[in-house]
Amino acid sequence: MTSEVATITAAAIAGMVALAGVVSGFFLGRRQVRDQAAVEHGQWLRGQRQDAYVALLDAWDTAVKEFQEEIDQGEYFDxxxxxxxxxxxxxxxxxxxxxxxxxxxxxxxxxxxxxxxxLLLGPELVDKACINLAEALEALGSSVRSKSGTSGWPNYDMYRDMYRNAGKARSAFLDASRESMRAAPRPGR
Known part of the structure; x- marks a missing residue:
């Protein structure tokens, strides 16, 4: 092999190595940007979820308190x-x-x-707990309405049962939201 052929071969190999480096750098750079975007979106979503969960618990507690005040009127109702x-x-x-x-x-x-x-923010585990929370609130409201318009109002027994169920639904929602918030955002999810 002559020195010219050796030089051309070395230059060709160097060119292929450089091209391979550029191509792999391009794909690795894209992957890094995509992973960074996924982590940032996960952090944003996590913050949105935390705000939504706290707002729901505040609204829930207010509603339950107002239902209790409505039932407490039964003391003077007769x-x-x-x-x-x-x-x-x-x-x-x-x-x-x-x-x-x-x-x-x-x-x-x-x-x-x-x-x-x-429900818009999820995840599915929290969605299920949220649906149970909504159903418990509806049942609690129905218990407040039960026997309204009659001298048997308020229906204390039904209200107590629904109040207990509502407390269980709130605890289940809190557990699901806590589990959701503890999962840190990761790339590649």
């Missing part, structure tokens, strides 16, 4: 009902049923947006 029924007749019971339904609907609406926000 005295008021007797007086108002004598004054208004059957329209008192109709008004009471409509008023109770309106209060329950208003209270429940305060939780709707935070629930939807959590």
């Amino acid at each position: 005295e008021i009902a007797a007086h108002e029924e004598a004054r208004m007749g059957d329209s008192f019971w109709e008004d009471h049923e409509e008023s109770t339904a309106a209060h329950v609907d208003r209270i429940s609406e305060g939780v709707q947006r935070p629930l939807e926000r959590v």
